[in-house]
Amino acid sequence: MPDPRAATDALFVANNTWMLVATVLVFIMHLGFACLESGMTRAKNTTNILFKNVSIVAIGVLTYAIIGFSLMYGDDVLAGVLGFRGLGIGTDAAGVTAAYADGAYTYWTDFIFQAMFAATAATIVSGAVAERVRLGPFLVFSALYVALIYPIVGFWTWGGGWLGSLGFHDFAGSTIVHSVGGWGALAGVVVLGPRLGKYVGGQSRPIMGHSLPLATIGMFLLWFGWYGFNGGSVLSGDPGKVSFVFVTTTLAAAAGVMGAMWTSWIVQKHPDLSMVLNGALAGLVGITAGADVVSPLSAIVIGGIAGVIVVFSVLGFDRVRLDDPVGATSVHLVCGVWGTLAVGLFSSDVSFLDQLIGVAGVGAFCFASAFVLFWALRATVGIRVSADEELLGLDIGEHGMEAYAGFQIFTTQ
Amino acid sequence: MPDPRAATDALFVANNTWMLVATVLVFIMHLGFACLESGMTRAKNTTNILFKNVSIVAIGVLTYAIIGFSLMYGDDVLAGVLGFRGLGIGTDAAGVTAAYADGAYTYWTDFIFQAMFAATAATIVSGAVAERVRLGPFLVFSALYVALIYPIVGFWTWGGGWLGSLGFHDFAGSTIVHSVGGWGALAGVVVLGPRLGKYVGGQSRPIMGHSLPLATIGMFLLWFGWYGFNGGSVLSGDPGKVSFVFVTTTLAAAAGVMGAMWTSWIVQKHPDLSMVLNGALAGLVGITAGADVVSPLSAIVIGGIAGVIVVFSVLGFDRVRLDDPVGATSVHLVCGVWGTLAVGLFSSDVSFLDQLIGVAGVGAFCFASAFVLFWALRATVGIRVSADEELLGLDIGEHGMEAYAGFQIFTTQ
Amino acid sequence: MPDPRAATDALFVANNTWMLVATVLVFIMHLGFACLESGMTRAKNTTNILFKNVSIVAIGVLTYAIIGFSLMYGDDVLAGVLGFRGLGIGTDAAGVTAAYADGAYTYWTDFIFQAMFAATAATIVSGAVAERVRLGPFLVFSALYVALIYPIVGFWTWGGGWLGSLGFHDFAGSTIVHSVGGWGALAGVVVLGPRLGKYVGGQSRPIMGHSLPLATIGMFLLWFGWYGFNGGSVLSGDPGKVSFVFVTTTLAAAAGVMGAMWTSWIVQKHPDLSMVLNGALAGLVGITAGADVVSPLSAIVIGGIAGVIVVFSVLGFDRVRLDDPVGATSVHLVCGVWGTLAVGLFSSDVSFLDQLIGVAGVGAFCFASAFVLFWALRATVGIRVSADEELLGLDIGEHGMEAYAGFQIFTTQ
Secondary structure, three states: OOOOOOOOOOOHHHHHHHHHHHHHHHHHHHHHHHHHHHHOOHHHHHHHHHHHHHHHHHHHHHHHHHHHHHHHHHHOHHHOOOOOOOOOOOOOOOOHHHHHHOOOOOHHHHHHHHHHHHHHHHHHHHHHOOOOOOOOOOOHHHHHHHHHHHHHHHHHHHHHOOHHHHHHOOOOOOOHHHHHHHHHHHHHHHHHOOOOEEEEOOOOOOOOOHEEEEHHHHHHHHHHHHHHHHHHOOOOOHHHHHHHHEEEEEHHHHHHHHHHHHHHHHHOOOOHHHEEEEEHHHHHHHHHOOOOOOOHHHHHHHHHHHHHHHHHHHHHHHHHOOOOOHHHHHHHHHHHHHHHHHOOOOOOOHHHHHHHHHHHHHHHHHHHHHHHHHHHHHHHHEEHHHHHHHHHHEEEEEEHHOOOEEEEEEOOO | OOOOOOOHHHHHHHHHHHHHHHHHHHHHHHHHHHHHHHOOOOOHHHHHHHHHHHHHHHHHHHHOOOOOOOHHHOHHHHHHHEEEEEEEEEEEEOOHHHHHHHOOOOOOHHHHHHHHHHHHHHHHHHOOOOOOOOOHHHHHHHHHHHHHHHHHHHHHHHOOHHHHHHOOOOOOOHHHHHHHHHHHHHHHHHHOOOOOOOOOOEEEEEOOOOHHHHHHHHHHHHHHHHHHHHHHOOOOHHHHHHHHHHHHHHHHHHHHHHHHHHHHHHHHHOOOOOHHHHHHHHHHHHHHHHOOOOOHHHOOOOOHHHHHHHHHHHHHHHHHHOOOOHHHHHHHHHHHHHHHHHHHHOOOOHHHHHHHHHHHHHHHHHHHHHHHHHHHHHHHHHOOHHHHHHHOOOOHHOOOOOOOOEEEEEEOO | OOOOOOOHHHHHHHHHHHHHHHHHHHHHHHHHHHHHHHHOOHHHHHHHHHHHHHHHHHHHHHHHHHHHHHHHHOHHHHHHHOOOOOOOOOOOOOOOHHHOOOOOOOOHHHHHHHHHHHHHHHHHHHOOOOOOOHHHHHHHHHHHHHHHHHHHHHHHHHOOOOHHHHHOOOOOOHHHHHHHHHHHHHHHHHHHOOOOOEEEOOOOOOOOOOOOHHHHHHHHHHHHHHHHHHHHOOOOOOOOHHHHHHHHHHHHHHHHHHHHHHHHHHHHHHHHHHHHHHHHHHHHHHHHHHOOOOOOOHHHHHHHHHHHHHHHHHHHHOOOOOOOOOHHHHHHHHHHHHHHHHHHHOOOOOOOHHHHHHHHHHHHHHHHHHHHHHHHHHHOOOOOOOHHHHHHHHHHHHHOOOOOEOOOOOOOO
């Protein structure tokens, strides 16, 4: 029998290969977010949104290497704070440590897969605060959120903390990733206030995204990457489990499209592409908590309901004047909560009460933390661009650079 | 020796992992189609095209789960109609049933890989009928075509039906997927008629696509996904077979580019990017039937000829006033037929006559079915938007939503 | 014990699957280049750039099949010239020859992975000469460069030649791929001269790219593909090695973003998105030579320095009036050199002197070859479009086809 950790152990190679492929798929979700968020906002703020999404990946990965990975999974908090774990001190070049001796993948694979996850939590916030947040303070928020808040919540559930012990089931992170991002997004929206011109004379005015092809590319890339996000959360290439997760994930996304399509067609009187894009994502967020334990039929129901919810949620947030340009709170927070609770409803092995406790505990901690962070930044350096800059667009204001040089664009929209 | 179906069976994990990766690659072809079709048509119809492509994926996957998978591979038609098979009644969570006990992948993997295939057949139609078809009736057509017509033809060849028994060789679906979509496209074009302003005073007027970058992204993503489409059709990770298919697929695509480039440079007097994009796709469609059995040199010849054919086909369809905005009939139907026949010419193990019978049988059934479907929809609810809506663009007419809000666009093109 | 080359050998399947996935990832880098280069140049030259990138993939793969693969790895030069090796004469359908009997992948996998690499070297040149080079002569240059120059240099290092014997360490090609492309780019820029209007009255005038979303999509796809480029260069699915390479690659890219962000923020007084995009690529190019042998911490340092270098390099090339529209020389040449030398600095097993010899030897050969090729083409058929065509844009001039039909675009930019 071969050494179970040697490169000649075929099962080890096969499992680890799947985890690395999953990592690559999660990576490209960052492009998905960049496209979705920039497509759904105005052309005059595009450079700024792209800049945020590129830099957040970098900040997310680096802070996770320095501190996040240790906080989330480390035995030794001091080692964590000093970044020993993320940068691999004490690990041999093949990524083998005692803790990984029997696992399906190496230490390095674990780190890089988790690092890609961590970076998504911060990215979710960026869409909600788009078109008015100052770049520098937002990057500070993101760095702190991904370096401290996400790993703490992650530790609670996946690192051996109280939520995991309780029996809270969040397979790939409807709560731990998506609602964490979503609560941050909500706090940002509340502290920042709406975009200029969004609510005028008691009326909500639609502000259309400047490129639906870009938004559609974003949605498809997110769905594409979700196969790594959910499929990789099996933490091995186990054929039955990974393929089952693929099926539930796909059916939920498809049902989310249908749910949002029919709801928007009936409520808004026409089939709304941006709602359908959010419907797919709603279905995906919704199934993420339970993709491993609910049946294919339940996946269709969960995804379909998420697609209905997201339409009403987008319209509802708008009614209460919480201005989220891309619907990030509806998709990631509301559907993240729905998906987490749904596991308690659709799986007999999971307690609804435990799910509720998880949702509430993570929500209270994340919203409070994000609110304090945004509030402190507002009170000190300021988080909102000037009204002049907002009207002119952040591309010129923050970056001195148009996104579409040479095109005739009406920035007054 | 380990249990051949356990998650600890390394060969099973490795094979299944490849099939799941192939599934992900086929999935992203839907984004490829969305980009290609919207890029090659006018800006005023972009939202509509994107909407169709997003919803067709969802419809395709769901109908395949409910009925298509059972029809195509099921033993029991009644179980099929009731969707037992697709939703996995009688299957354990690991996706193991008697039929899969010795295979290279799980039941769930089989379903999800096949479901992604099924959805492509309907998507092919959408480009050909773009810019004038009504959304609702088109979605009805797509649902019926992917739920009933595609699985029947698939059953004939891959599910144990008469074409497979005959010796008809269609490795990954030049006929079973691409020409099925292509015949549907042709029927749609015939029943719908050309776009307003396309043929004026006995002249064909060029209607340019609004974004060649979008079209190019689409072509590259389709080529990218084709490695899963053809590579996954090996139905295992068999190193020799999958890598051989990669080589023939790549060489045919490259030769298709060259064939279309030179042909268009000579015939049209300048090197035409849209022809070259279609040339790559022509090469890919052409090799799809025989990627496993023709030599690399034959792959170059088959792909190169497909690249030549596609240019003359696009010009030819235009001459006979069949208005296909994206060239879907030329790429998927004409080159699908060519590729299927080419297997009979380039492989000594395959009979040309059997290939001809397969092409004719599938063609007669699909064209007739699609024609009847489109004709019935036209006769009842109508399938074409009003002339006013066509001039204004379907984005406003059907969706109340521009694709490029804020940009100055000349919709009169 | 199973036959080590049979499709039932799980380790063989797992390793080969990873190499094929890596191949697919490297393939999509060509779309990355297409998007990056077209996004960073003007809308009036977009069709031309896309055309070049599509056709170079095809030319690269075909010439590599016919001659390059044999030149680079063949025992028999005559067989090489006649293309026996690339097209697989003498190889059985399973891709097994004596030379591959104990390897981790098949002959066909080797060919297709290497062919994708080869095509990137030529693509790098296209961005630097964009917006003024004639299409035909450029394609001739590309075909010769990828068919002859790249394989010769590749043979020196990876095929058993003098640089490999010397101890020169270039893991995945900072020098062998990126600087080869970069030297070609530099030669092209020198021979072609700057774009009209770039340097006027002793001043350098900024010429902005027309679509930063397109450029950002390009950067992300390149980063995405780099996991195949570097990860595949392990030449097996060895879990420790591939995952380690993933970590160093990711950290270097992230550090490159940070390095370029801070440098541009300080030097240019605003955070410049195009610099940050190049910063990510600079980090990736920089780590490519040593991704397998430097520590994660060193990867951060190497990538961060590359990010700083690329900003000064772009500004420096502009100061000496070498007009490279997309910064290809800075990213691929300057950072390729930096990354190669850095291995000598950060790995105790590699000699700095050997690295310097490799850089100098490859540089002298490639720059001289590329210069002669461009010079000979200029002296005979001419390589630059007319001034009228340059002002009008190459899309109309060379292709008779706008990239954005229907959009109001100011081509006078």
